[in-house]
Structure formats: C-alpha cells, structure tokens
Amino acid sequence: xxxxxxxxxIACVTTILAITIVLPLQSATVKSSGSETSAARxxxxxxxxDPGTPDLSYSFQAAIYENLVDELKKTKQFQEVFREGDHRxxxxxxxxxxxxxxxxxxxxxxxxxxxxxxxxxxKLTVHSQLLTREGKVVLERxxxxxxRFFGSNLRATHNLARNIAKMxxxxxxxxxxxxxxxxSVQP
Amino acid sequence: MDCxxxxxxQENACRFHRRAGMGLLVALICCGLTAAxxxxxxxxxxxxxxIRATHLMGFESAKSNCTxxxxxxxxxxxxxxxxxxxxHINIGSVRNVFLGxxxxxxxxxxMTLGKAAAPYGGGRVVSLFSHKKYDILTLEYVDSxxxxxxxxxQLDKGQGEIVKHELTARGxxxxxxxxxxxKQNAAEVRYxxx
Numbered sequence: 603x604x605x606x607x608x609x610x611x612i613a614c615v616t617t618i619l620a621i622t623i624v625l626p627l628q629s630a631t632v633k634s635s636g637s638e639t640s641a642a643r644x645x646x647x648x649x650x651x652d653p654g655t656p657d658l659s660y661s662f663q664a665a666i667y668e669n670l671v672d673e674l675k676k677t678k679q680f681q682e683v684f685r686e687g688d689h690r691x692x693x694x695x696x697x698x699x700x701x702x703x704x705x706x707x708x709x710x711x712x713x714x715x716x717x718x719x720x721x722x723x724x725k726l727t728v729h730s731q732l733l734t735r736e737g738k739v740v741l742e743r744x745x746x747x748x749x750r751f752f753g754s755n756l757r758a759t760h761n762l763a764r765n766i767a768k769m770x771x772x773x774x775x776x777x778x779x780x781x782x783x784x785x786s787v788q789p
Numbered sequence: 790m791d792c793x794x795x796x797x798x799q800e801n802a803c804r805f806h807r808r809a810g811m812g813l814l815v816a817l818i819c820c821g822l823t824a825a826x827x828x829x830x831x832x833x834x835x836x837x838x839x840i841r842a843t844h845l846m847g848f849e850s851a852k853s854n855c856t857x858x859x860x861x862x863x864x865x866x867x868x869x870x871x872x873x874x875x876x877h878i879n880i881g882s883v884r885n886v887f888l889g890x891x892x893x894x895x896x897x898x899x900m901t902l903g904k905a906a907a908p909y910g911g912g913r914v915v916s917l918f919s920h921k922k923y924d925i926l927t928l929e930y931v932d933s934x935x936x937x938x939x940x941x942x943q944l945d946k947g948q949g950e951i952v953k954h955e956l957t958a959r960g961x962x963x964x965x966x967x968x969x970x971x972k973q974n975a976a977e978v979r980y981x982x983x
Contacts, residue, residue, distance in 0.1 A: 650937060660887040661927045664939025668847040685936030712894050716904070716916035752901060754893055756845065756941075 645682040645694040646674060651728075654704040665756050666702065666728070669763030674700075677767050698740060701731045702766070705744065712754055723750045724758040730766050732775070740775045837862045838955050840948055844868055848928075848940035849876040859942060861955050866928075868942075878930055880960045884937075885929040888949045892922050924949025928956075 648670050651663045674683045680698075684691040691697055706727035714722025725748040732741035747762020749755065839860035846853045848868050857870040866883065869875035894900070896919060904912030904919075924944045931937055944952065 659889050659925075660885075660929075661889050661891075661925045661941055664927050664929065664941055665846060667937075668939050668941075685932075685938065687931065688934045688936035690934055711892070713892060713916060713920045716894055716901075717913045755891065 644680055644696045644698055645684060645691070646680045646732075647684040647686065647688065647691045647697060647699045648674065649686045649699060649701050652701070652703040654729075655707050657709065658704050658707045661756070662707070662726075662759060663704075665759035666704075666726075666762060669760050670700070670702070670766060673763040673767035674770070677771050679767075679771055697735050699733045699735065700766075700770075701733060703729045703731075705729050710749065710755055710758075715749075715751060719751065723748055724755045726758050726762050728762060728766075730769070732770070741770070741773055743769050743773075745769055840944065840952060842868070842926075842948075843943040844870070845925075845941040845943055847938055848942070849878060849938075851876045859944075859952065861952075861959065864959070866956070878932075880956065882932070883928055883930045883956060883960055885927075886953050886956050887927040887929075888953050889925040889927065890922060890946070891925050891943075892920050893943075895919050895921050922946050926952055 648667065651666045653663055671683055671685060674680060682690075682694060684694070684697075704726065706725070708723070708725040710724030711722040725746070727744060727746050730741075730743050730745055731739055733739055745762060745765045747758050747760075747765055749757040749761060837860060839858050841856070842859040843856045844851045844853065844859075851857075851868050852870060852873075855870045857868055857873070860867045860869070861880070864880050865877045866880055867875045867877040894916060896903075900919065904915050906912070907915065924946055926942045926944055926949045928940045928942075929937065930940065942952075
C-alpha cells in the first residue's frame with residue numbers, strides 16, 4: 603500500500619515536471635522557427651542617427667549608431683545588417699531601412715548619479731522608423747533608453763539600442779512588401 | 790672735369806653691384822630658410838605619432854572599452870590593444886573628427902563596489918572627488934564597402950586636440966569639417982558642465 607502511494611506521488615511529480623519543462627521548450631521552438639521564416643529573407647540597413655535636437659553631441663550619435671548595428675547583429679533576426687552607405691545593400695533582394703531620430707535628450711552626469719543616486723540620469727527618447735527601400739513605413743515606434751545608477755553616460759545609448767533591437771524582434775510585419783505591391787497601393 | 794666724372798660713375802656702378810649682390814644674398818638666404826622650414830614641416834607630418842587611449846567602441850574589430858595605443862604612421866591610423874595585434878584604417882577614409890569632453894568616475898568596477906560597501910554614505914563622498922575629465926575623440930570613417938563607421942576613443946585631457954591636429958595635418962578631407970567639430974566640442978563641454 604505504502605509503495606503504491608510512493609509510486610503514485612513520483613509519477614505525479616514527474617508528470618508535472620515534464621509538463622513544466624517540455625511545454626515552454628516546444629512553444630519557444632515554434633516561436634523561433636516562425637520568426638525565422640518570416641524575417642529570414644529580410645536584410646536591414648541602419649542609417650545614421652538624425653540628432654533632431656542640437657544638444658546631442660556627436661559621440662552620442664555615433665554610439666547609438668554603432669550599438670544599433672551591434673545589437674541587430676546579435677539578434678540574428680535579419681539576414682544581413684548593413685551600415686549606411688554600404689554598396690552591398692543595393693544588391694540585397696529584400697531590404698528594410700532603419701531610421702532613428704532623437705526626440706528628447708537629457709544630459710546626465712555620472713558623478714551626480716554616484717553622489718545622489720536619484721538625480722543625474724542620462725535619458726534618450728528616439729523615434730524609430732522601419733521603411734522599405736521605396737520609403738513605405740513598415741513600423742514606427744518611440745523608444746527610450748537611459749542610465750540611472752551605474753555606468754557612464756554613453757551606456758544610455760547601449761540600453762537604447764538594445765530596446766530598439768528588442769522592439770524589432772517582438773514586432774511583426776507582412777512578409778510580402780514587394781515593390782510591385784507598394785506601387786499598386788500608391789496612386 | 791673728366792677726371793672727376795669718371796670716378797663718380799665708377800663709384801655708382803660699384804654701389805649698384807654691391808646692392809644687387811646684397812639683394813641676391815638676402816633672396817638666397819630667404820629661399821634657404823623657406824626650404825628648410827618646408828622640409829621640417831614635411832618631416833613633422835610624416836613622423837610617427839602615438840598616444841595612450843581607451844577604445845570605447847566602433848573602431849574596426851578592436852575590443853570595446855580596452856586600453857591601448859593609438860598611433861598615426863604615414864597614412865594609417867592604428868589602435869593596438871596592450872598585448873594584442875593592431876587594427877588600422879587609412880587616414881584618407883576618415884571623413885570627420887569630433888572632439889568632446891566628459892567627466893567620468895575613476896577606478897572602474899572595483900572602486901564602484903568599494904564605494905557601495907562603504908558605511909554611512911562614505912562612498913558618496915569619495916565619488917565627489919574620484920572623477921576625472923577626459924577628451925572624447927569621435928572619428929567618422931568609411932570602410933572598404935562604403936559603410937559609415939563611428940569610432941569613439943577616450944583620451945587624457947588635452948591629448949584629443951593633439952590627435953585631431955595630427956589627423957587634420959595629414960588628411961585633407963578631415964580638415965574640411967573642423968569648424969563643425971569645434972561647435973560640437975563647445976556643445977559637449979557645455980552639457981557636461983550643466
């Protein structure tokens with residue numbers, strides 16, 4: 603009697619464990635394969651950052667641009683990640699262009715953050731647009747990036763780029779954005 | 790009378806020759822000096838130049854946030870991480886040079902942890918004094934495929950201007966955007982001082 607109870611308990615625990623482990627794995631596999639099929643053929647070109655506000659220093663613009671290229675490569679969502687001006691982008695069969703415009707920039711201070719903890723945060727708000735080669739807007743979002751506690755001011759650009767890459771990964775767009783289809787939509 | 794006139798003419802001719810000779814000598818000295826100056830300028834610009842720098846991001850395949858030597862040799866700009874092989878680009882590919890300034894906390898992660906662990910907010914007091922101003926040098930250059938890169942280096946205060954001067958002296962395209970970078974420099978300093 604005792605042994606049957608134990609065996610029932612073990613079976614029950616094993617079943618619960620199997621459900622909790624296997625199900626999320628299965629869904630993750632389905633999700634990743636789905637995103638691969640929808641975006642595997644797309645390449646992306648990252649354009650230089652439009653400062654929008656004159657307050658933004660060039661080092662910040664360059665840092666956002668460089669971090670964006672790095673983060674988008676890391677996600678492996680796109681077949682190729684091109685920089686602005688890259689000749690190879692014109693040969694890519696399906697190309698999306700990422701344009702980033704800085705909307706708001708709050709210059710912080712690492713020393714103020716270290717001394718006060720609550721003030722001195724560096725904040726960035728950008729407007730990101732994903733366009734086709736012909737200029738049709740596929741996706742449009744406002745993304746934030748900041749550094750509040752530890753790290754240099756430039757870390758805000760890293761956080762921002764990571765948020766943009768995450769936003770692109772979570773978003774979906776129609777697979778058929780062929781030039782002919784776009785031309786038929788536009789009068 | 791004739792006896793008086795002839796020596797005067799001879800004297801005038803002699804003076805004329807002396808003046809011409811002097812003029813020629815002065816011209817020769819000037820030419821020599823100019824040539825020497827030009828030669829030294831050429832030697833200065835072609836002289837290898839190197840400086841300690843921290844690569845923050847964007848310079849070819851160099852690792853981010855690593856310290857090394859930034860050097861200029863003839864027509865290439867190199868960065869060599871301590872104990873690693875160097876990466877280089879052609880100075881001709883550099884389109885813009887921007888110079889800024891930033892104040893950063895010194896000591897890195899160990900210092901940050903130490904300050905966080907210090908009792909009675911002692912770490913905050915240390916933070917007040919443990920910061921240093923650096924020059925931030927941003928280079929915009931084009932790779933072999935035409936793609937634009939932005940490389941950011943952190944240099945000791947005052948050294949950014951030297952690197953910028955060296956780059957503008959060696960690359961014609963770089964010097965064309967100096968004014969813009971000067972404006973940028975002022976903007977960066979202003980915002981750091983806020």
